[in-house]
Amino acid sequence: MSQMSRGEIRHRIAELGEWFQNLDLDGVPTAPNHFLGDYPSFKWQSFAHAIPDDITGKSVLDIGCNAGFYSLEMKRRGAARVVGIDSDPSYLAQARFAAEVRGAEIEFRQLDVYDVAQLGERFDVVLFLGVLYHLRHPLLALDLLYEHVVDETLVFQSLMRGSKAVARPDSDYPFEERAVFEREGYPVMYFVEKCYSHDPTNWWIPNRACVEAMLRSAGFEIVDHPEEEVYVCRRRARG
């Protein structure tokens, strides 16, 4: 824990701009008025049980780490090495400050998910939470995670809209087949040309069947689905 007074912490939090994640920094909240409530703490509570309590010795990569909430949780569970990456330097500044207050040793780097190959290493656990729908090329990102950074486990979360049904389409259809695309549970991803939820970085919002199909297609086996939007996956060996 740092030697900073509550007043200093409050001052630095304000200096670091608008916070998306609400962290408790020595009793001082960073985003107490988040539109989703105590976020992402309440989200984490809904799937924390799906990740081992003790990950001593494991390496973790937190992609789109924002202010470091999940990186800090992984460190708390004993991870030997935690790397957080984000494309936005202002969030990384928040993350570095949060880790300083908590006395946690975490490496934060400004890096785009499309550039993960630059890390040059694989991680036992990769967190990819709340990022997919912010990407213009979501399937490319999943392919890159498979190709370059996931060694064992991928923990995935996405905003989803549309049907919650999951139909497993046949492996092929004749050209004349059209009805299958209208069927409940067919994988669909909605393209947002302008804005959704006042956020112009929301580009693609998949339905549940689409999330599951994309994860499989990129090479991940879904081993747990602890919460509506969250999947725990294992990297499959590609045939």
Ligand SMILES: C[S@@+](CC[C@H](N)C(=O)[O-])C[C@H]1O[C@@H](n2cnc3c(N)ncnc32)[C@H](O)[C@@H]1O
């Ligand atoms: C909705 S927030 C999710 C933050 C955190 N993972 C969570 O679940 O609370 C999305 C984060 O992804 C980051 N991000 C968006 N596009 C990215 C990209 N192409 N590469 C890396 N990070 C990205 C944003 O800067 C932001 O911090």
